[in-house]
Amino acid sequence: LPICLAVSTKWIVAPALAGMIVLTFLDADRTARRSLVRPVLVAFVLTPLAVYVASYTGTWVATDTTPLEWVHRQLDILEFHRDLAAPHAFASRAIGWPLMIRPVPYFTATRPDGQALEILAVGNPALWWSFVVALPVLLVSWWRERHRTVEVVLAAWLVLYVPWVLVLRNQIFFYYLTPFVPFMALGLVWCLREATRRTRFGRPDFRALLASFA
Helix, strand or coil, rough: CCCHHHHCCCCCHHHHHHHHHHHHHHHHCHHHHHHHHHHHHHHHHHHHHHHHHHCCCHHHHHCCCCCHHHHHHHHHHHHHHHHHCCCCCCCHHHHHHHHCCEEEHHHHHHEECCCEEEEEECCCCCEEEEEEEEHHHHHHHHHHHCHHHHHHHHHHHHHHHHHHCCCCCCCCCCHHHHHHHHHHHHHHHHHHHHHHHCCCCCHHHHHCCCCCCC
16 A cells, blocks of 8 residues: 555656566466466556545545546646656756765755755765665675565666666656665665675674664
């Protein structure tokens, strides 16, 4: 249900559903996959669609919008975002998001004494930059061992970040990567755990220190 509500709020979360479908089938053997088709269809397609439609309850109640008009409105939204070409001062290419090259200011002001005030959307450098370093380690680890945790992190990376690299629209923003942040933490903690397990620093107190850092 939380992922359904998230999709109803922001379309950028929708690719996560595709990732969940892929992981569900990858985790099952060939025989079990056939029996999963119907549950997957209900859980990851029909239920999110029903929640999305229900999120427009206020529109259905307060206006005379017909189902056909509602569908046209969704197509208008899609067309608007697809064809949006106007530049924006705080837009940035997705390739630079993990390094937080261009954060987004949510609020700026100047006090009478000349002091500048700003609320800036920026991630935790300890997490974001460390994940950039950890990503090659995760890729190699998955290739060699197919570890389940690494699989989940990389699947999230593929569906929540990589598509934005391919988007050529002018107005895309750093904060679009926010849904991926929990997976950054998961991937980094996994790398730290493996590092402590395979080295002489595998003492519990040292692992706790690294976990708190992450």
